[in-house]
Amino acid sequence: xxxxxxxxxxxxxxxxxxxSDVDTLTGLLNRSAMERDLxxxxxxxxxxxxxxxxAMVDADHFKKxxxxxxxxxxxxVLQTIANRMEDSLRLRDQVYRYGGxxxxxxxxxxxxxxxxxxxxxxxxxxxxxxxxxxxxxTILTVSIGITELKKSxxxxxxxxxxxxxxxxxxxxxxxCVISNP
Numbered sequence: 169x170x171x172x173x174x175x176x177x178x179x180x181x182x183x184x185x186x187x188s189d190v191d192t193l194t195g196l197l198n199r200s201a202m203e204r205d206l207x208x209x210x211x212x213x214x215x216x217x218x219x220x221x222x223a224m225v226d227a228d229h230f231k232k233x234x235x236x237x238x239x240x241x242x243x244x245v246l247q248t249i250a251n252r253m254e255d256s257l258r259l260r261d262q263v264y265r266y267g268g269x270x271x272x273x274x275x276x277x278x279x280x281x282x283x284x285x286x287x288x289x290x291x292x293x294x295x296x297x298x299x300x301x302x303x304x305x306t307i308l309t310v311s312i313g314i315t316e317l318k319k320s321x322x323x324x325x326x327x328x329x330x331x332x333x334x335x336x337x338x339x340x341x342x343x344c345v346i347s348n349p
Contacts, residue, residue: 188200189201191265193243193246193247193265194246194247194249194250194265195247195250196250196254196263196264196265196271197262197263197264197265198264198265199264199265199266199267201264202264202266202272202274205262205264205274206222206274206323207323209274209276210317210321210323212276213276213317214319218276218277219277219278219279219280219316219317220274220275220276220277220278220316220317221275221278221279221280221283221314221315221316221317222272222273222274222275222314222315222317222326222327222330223272223273223275223283223287223312223313223314223330224266224270224271224272224273224312224313224314224327224330224331224333224334225253225263225270225271225272225273225287225290225310225311225312225334226269226270226271226310226311226312226334226338227245227246227249227269227270227308227309227310228308228309228310228311228338228342228343229308229342230242230245230268230269230308233245233306233308237304237306241301241303241304244299244301245299245306245308246269248299249269249271249294249299249308249310250263250265250271252290252293252294252296253271253273253290253293253294255293256289256290256293256294257273257286257290258286260276260277261273261274261275261276261278261286262274272327272330273287273290275287275314279316280314280315280316280347280349283314283316283347284314284345284347287312287314287345288312288345290310290312291309291310291312291343291344291345294308294309294310295307295308295309295310295343309342309343310343311334311337311338311342311343311344311346312333312334312337312344312345312346313330313331313332313333313334313335313336313337313345313346313347313348314330314333314345314346314347314348315329315330315333315347315348315349316347316349329348330348332348333346333347333348334346336348
């Protein structure tokens with residue numbers, strides 16, 4: 169009986185740990201899960217040499233959605249964006265809620281040229297149709313910045329390059345993908 173109790177406790181601890189990695193609004197993995205997964209992916213990259221890209225995604229003019237339609241509809245918009253991003257990514261890719269209306273996408277075994285294609289498909293999918301509830305309707309676009317991890321990189325440097333590319337995408341008129349190799 170004691171062994172069964174131990175196994176049950178371990179099972180519940182595992183379930184609790186898994187649930188604490190999930191963003192409750194979007195259902196995506198959260199930032200703490202992202203940090204752990206990025207470390208693992210970077211280590212795998214250094215061991216195998218297979219390319220690894222990181223993309224930062226930001227919902228364009230999201231504050232206007234909240235100001236115009238309210239935060240409840242803003243939540244629906246974020247949930248819809250999260251679902252559309254997951255639907256447009258490949259099975260090996262992973263999307264995380266980075267914070268607010270910003271997301272990070274991990275693209276393992278993917279060089280920068282392929283990452284741009286994958287993320288452009290994601291960009292198009294997000295804005296492909298209106299997001300609506302009973303009273304509100306909007307079409308939202310996303311801006312995306314991508315970088316490829318280098319052997320000499322620290323993860324923070326790569327995230328900063330992706331963020332710089334995202335900033336350039338926003339400066340370039342939004343609703344586009346910019347790479348910063």
